[in-house]
Amino acid sequence: MLAKRIIPCLDVKDGRVVKGVNFIDLVDAGDPVENATIYDSEGADELTFLDIxxxxxxxxxxxxxxxxxxxxIFMPLTVGGGIRSLDDIRRLLKAGADKVSINTAAVKDPNFVKDAAKRFGSQCIVVAVDAKRRKTEDWGVKIKESARRIPDKERKADLTWEVVTHGGREVTGIDAIEWVIKMEEMGAGEIMLTSMDFDGTKEGYDLALTRKVSDTVSIPIVASGGVGTLEHIYEGFTKAGASAALAASIFHFREYSIRETKEYLRDREVPVRL
Amino acid sequence: MIAVVDYGMGNLRSVSKALEKVGQNAVVTSDPAVIDDAQGMVLPGVGAFPDCMRNLTERKLAHPVVDFINKGRPFFGICLVLQLLFTEGYELGRHDGLGIIPGKVVRFEGKAFVGEDKLKVPHMGWNQVDWNSRNCADTPFQSLSNGEYFYFVHSFYVEPDDDKYTIGTTEYGIKFVSAVRWKNVFATQFHPEKSQEKGLSILRAFGEYVNKWES
Incomplete structure (x- = not known):
């Protein structure tokens, strides 16, 4: 049976791993290769470097x-951050990356995804989608309850999300659901979906968003943004249909180990590789 | 020496580094003379079936590869190369493969469901392989246990005409063939070079198989 993937993400700046909350007060956390080796030995399923x-x-x-x-390290490696040209992709793949994740460059020119998938194959093209809820009046301070609620059919129409870039500072006006359909058509092999409402909150994934995207496209979804507890990862898989869970801070700050995470999931009958 | 053949399509560095890690002398090459001199060959492949066939043909490497196989030397194909070994593929239209193993290459049905969730295509991630112990005898796969996880990324899978070629199978919506053997030709749909220690153990065993073949 296909295992649900646990993917630790390392933020890399000028060749060093940095840790911080929402990219503020960054502290040096060592050599990326050393950090990657630790995650490798703990049984991570893939690794992601986000170059900031x-x-x-x-x-x-x-x-x-x-x-x-x-x-x-002999496991899949994804690299994201600042990828703008086919040559950027070629160099990363040649250096040993298995996948690249494209975010802003896809929003600027969707055909970039098409060209990249055609040249290198869909299997190595991940489109990173940062999405933000358009309607906020129904949740306001009740962010937690709202995240946990998967809207029923009647309510689905109420919730819409917009694609944002630059950490949420720039709105694009693009509907997130229409966007993922387009990215699948362009040849993306996977969607890395981050809720900008929940990223950094430790309140859990935006389950409604993740569920809707997962039901909409046939390519796998990597859920990202908001994990604070192991239950959040469990919900991402079981309630929202994610194929993989990406998290940074809970692993960085050693709140949970990869192994502990997988044991938690296994005990709740989620298929994981242990 | 094991030749890792460069035809512009594979993750060559990962494969050659993995072979070095298990103590093999791996040379990345597109030179037919070097290929002819090699005791073993690993052919990695990612991307689309027709592009891969076209690159092999245009770079005049299809013949050296098939010659190598026909001389009975140990060959290991990874991912898309497993598919290329077959008679025909149906990715982006019908295309001829290398025609070494009778059978075809078809796509996962993306409309299927696994419980409440869509069957996601590509099949991406770690999945288990069950080994056919009879067909695995005397191969680099003979000491593997059922249920070990390996890393997959693919949207198409092979359907051999005869199950005598099948050495491993995997479940994903359906049960599909994830590893094959034809004489000295071995191929896996998964990536041993990306499957941590379990994957490296297969490459190590293949290296030993090559060394034994030499002597």
């Missing part, structure tokens, strides 16, 4: 990080 290097002068450092990782 700001200076374009230092953009090539990630290539070296990927090369060094691929020499030591």
């Amino acid at each position: 290097t700001a200076s374009s002068d230092n953009r090539d450092i990630i290539i070296d990080v990927v090369k060094r990782t691929a020499e030591q």
Whole structure:
């Protein structure tokens, strides 16, 4: 049986892992390869590097990080952050990445996804979608209850989400559900879906969003943004239909180990690789 | 020496690094002379079936690869290359494969459901393989246990005409063939080079098989 995947995400800046909440007060957390090795030995199913290097002068450092990782770790590696051209993708894949995740560049030009999938194959093209709820009046302060509620058929029409970029600072006007349909058509092999309402809150995934996206497209969904407890990951799989769960802080700060996470899921009859 | 053949389509670095990790001398090459000199060959492949066939043909590597196989030397195909070994594929229209194993390559039915959830295509992630112990005898797969997980990424799967070629099967909506053997040709739908220790153990065993074949 296909196992549900647990994917730790490492934020990498200028070739170093950084930890912080919402990219604020970042502290150095060591060498990416060393961090990756730990997750590897704990039984992570894949790894994701999110390159948040700001200076374009230092953009090539990630290539070296990927090369060094691929020499030591024999598991799937996804790299995201700042990918703008087919040449960026070619260099990352050549260095040893298995997949790249494209976010802003896809919003700017959806055909970029099509060209990338055609050239390198859909299997290595992940489209990262950051989505934000359009209607907020029904949840307001009750963010927690709202996240847990999967709307029934009648209510589904009420909730809509919009694609945002730059950490939610820029709204695009694009409907998130229409967007994922388009990205699947363009040849995306997977969707990494982040709720910008819940990211960093530790209140759980936006289950309604994840469920709707998962039911809409046939490609796998990686749920991201908001995990605070193991129950949140469990809900992402069982209530929202996610194929994989990506989390950063709960693993970074050693709140839970990968193994502990998988044991929790196994005990609740979620298929995991242990 | 094991030749890792470069025809512009595979994750060559991952494969050569994995072979080095298990103590093999791996050379990434597209030179027919180097290929002819190799004791074993690993052919990795990702992307689409017709692109892969076209690249092999245009780079004049299809013949050296088939010659190598016909000389009876150990060959290991990964992912898309397992599919290329078959008679014909149906990705983006009907296309001829290398025609080494009789059978065809077809797509997972994306409209199927697993419980409440859609059957997601591509089949991506870690899934279990059950080994056919009779067909695995004297192969690099003989010491594997049923139920171990390996990493898959694919939308198409192979349907051999005869199950004598099948050494491993996997469940995903249906039961499909995830590893095959034809004489000295071995191929897996999953990626041993991405399957951590279990995957490396297969490459290690393949390396030993190659070394034994030499002597």
